[in-house]
Structure formats: C-alpha cells, structure tokens
Amino acid sequence: MASPVAALAQTYDRGLLWRVSQAETPASYLYGTMHLADPRLLALPPAAEAAFDRARIFVLELYPDRAVAARFAEASLLDGDMRLDAMLPEPVFVRLRAVMGAKGATTERLRQLKPWAALLLATAAPGGGGQSPDIALYARARMQNKRIEELDSVEEQIAVFDGIPLDAQLGLLEIALKRHDALAGEMEEHIATYLAGDLAGLARIARRNGGDSEAGRRHQEKLEKAIIHDRSVVMAYRLQAYLRRGGAFAAVGALHLYGPKGMLALLAEDGWTVEPVTTGQP
Numbered sequence: 001m002a003s004p005v006a007a008l009a010q011t012y013d014r015g016l017l018w019r020v021s022q023a024e025t026p027a028s029y030l031y032g033t034m035h036l037a038d039p040r041l042l043a044l045p046p047a048a049e050a051a052f053d054r055a056r057i058f059v060l061e062l063y064p065d066r067a068v069a070a071r072f073a074e075a076s077l078l079d080g081d082m083r084l085d086a087m088l089p090e091p092v093f094v095r096l097r098a099v100m101g102a103k104g105a106t107t108e109r110l111r112q113l114k115p116w117a118a119l120l121l122a123t124a125a126p127g128g129g130g131q132s133p134d135i136a137l138y139a140r141a142r143m144q145n146k147r148i149e150e151l152d153s154v155e156e157q158i159a160v161f162d163g164i165p166l167d168a169q170l171g172l173l174e175i176a177l178k179r180h181d182a183l184a185g186e187m188e189e190h191i192a193t194y195l196a197g198d199l200a201g202l203a204r205i206a207r208r209n210g211g212d213s214e215a216g217r218r219h220q221e222k223l224e225k226a227i228i229h230d231r232s233v234v235m236a237y238r239l240q241a242y243l244r245r246g247g248a249f250a251a252v253g254a255l256h257l258y259g260p261k262g263m264l265a266l267l268a269e270d271g272w273t274v275e276p277v278t279t280g281q282p
Contacts, residue, residue: 017051
C-alpha cells in the first residue's frame with residue numbers, strides 16, 4: 001500500500017501506462033489516451049499491449065456508440081428561440097461562420113449551437129478520419145469478448161458542459177476563434193508531447209486555450225475544473241469497483257492522470273499502489 005508520504009512525493013507528471021494494485025488483488029492498469037483520430041496514436045506500447053490483452057475487463061470514459069453521439073448532438077442545440085449569434089459580438093460570430101463554414105457548417109446550424117458546442121467545433125483537430133485510440137480499444141475489447149464498463153454517462157457529460165459558466169463558454173469560444181489558424185501546428189506539438197508521455201507538457205499546452213488575458217486564464221481554469229478535475233474525482237471513485245476485482249485495463253484521457261488532482265493521485269490517496277510502467281512487460 002502506498003504511504004501518504006510516497007503519494008505526496010509522486011508528481012504524476014510523466015507516463016501513459018500505470019500499474020494499480022492493492023494487497024493480494026491482481027494488478028490492473030490505467031492508460032492515458034488522446035481523444036483524437038490520428039493513426040500515430042493507435043499503436044499501444046508493448047507493455048500496454050500485453051496488459052490490454054490479458055485484461056478481463058476494459059473500462060473507458062464513455063461508450064462510443066451511435067446513440068451516445070446522437071444524444072450529444074441533440075443536447076448541443078440551444079433551447080427555444082435562443083440563438084448563438086445573439087449571444088456573441090457580431091465580429092466573433094462572423095469569424096465563427098468563416099472558420100466553420102469552410103468545414104461545411106451552415107449559418108443556421110451555427111446559430112442553433114450552444115456556446116460550448118461551438119467551442120468544441122472550433123477547437124477540433126483539422127483533418128481527421130479514422131478511429132481515436134478509445135474507439136479502437138473499445139472495438140478490440142468487443143472482439144476479444146471482454147467485459148466493457150464506462151466511468152461516465154452521456155447525460156453526465158452533457159450536464160458538465162451545460163454547467164460551465166456562460167461567460168467562460170463565450171470567452172473561450174472567442175479566444176479559440178482568434179487562435180484557430182495556429183491550431184494545426186499546435187496539434188502536432190500536442191501529439192509529440194503525448195507520445196513522449198509528458199503529462200505536464202500536455203497540461204501546459206491545454207492552458208494556452210485561455211489565451212494571454214487574465215480573464216481568459218480564469219475562464220480556462222473554470223473549464224478545466226469542470227471537464228478534467230471534477231470528472232477525475234468521479235471516475236477515480238467509480239474505477240475502484242473494477243480495480244478491486246483485478247485484471248482491469250482502463251483508458252481515459254491523459255489529462256485525467258496528471259498532477260495532484262488527477263486520478264493517479266486520487267487512487268494513491270485511497271490506498272492503491274500506483275506505479276509507472278515504462279518499458280518491457282508489466
């Protein structure tokens with residue numbers, strides 16, 4: 001069992017694959033992913049490959065099925081007569097039309113979007129196609145007849161996004177549109193940082209989304225609290241039900257692993273031994 005001193009000493013700032021164990025329970029593994037469709041992200045490190053193949057249970061954030069996608073799309077629309085163009089300064093909505101119109105979005109569709117949904121579109125990686133690591137692992141788990149569990153639900157995710165303060169949603173959308181032209185280059189940096197297992201570096205890149213202003217940084221902190229830190233608490237708690245059975249392989253966004261508020265630190269605080277796996281077989 002990890003001691004409180006050891007848990008505090010561990011910074012959890014580097015490493016994508018972690019062994020989680022307790023007493024006589026068979027070890028489980030927690031793996032950080034990127035929610036991005038890029039072929040460079042699909043190959044698991046050898047140790048992660050071995051841990052996944054041996055696992056009896058595969059755990060992910062959210063089932064990636066069509067019903068979930070349809071519900072999320074439905075929830076991304078404003079209610080009643082509300083319109084996004086009435087909530088944004090005119091130049092910001094014009095910029096949104098220019099950016100998203102080039103990707104096929106119609107003006108009427110953009111008017112219907114909640115600010116957080118427009119923000120997700122504006123910050124989506126260019127290009128794309130193919131599967132993200134989460135979806136690829138989900139498909140493999142089904143083919144291998146593993147038990148599959150989720151740590152979140154689509155309704156909970158929708159509630160998280162709806163709960164982000166409106167001023168933060170609108171402010172971050174404006175910042176994202178100003179920074180949009182730099183997104184492709186930053187995405188390459190993001191992928192390289194991820195492949196290096198640099199969790200602290202990923203956190204630094206994410207904070208750029210708040211821009212250079214004090215208001216933008218405050219907005220980014222609110223967003224990170226809602227979609228990263230608060231959800232990490234919930235997912236770390238729920239994951240322990242599967243860790244107690246042993247033989248689980250869990251895949252979550254890498255930012256949920258990082259730092260003193262991440263899932264690794266939370267598991268260590270709850271008495272689990274949490275160890276990085278870097279090379280060789282787990």
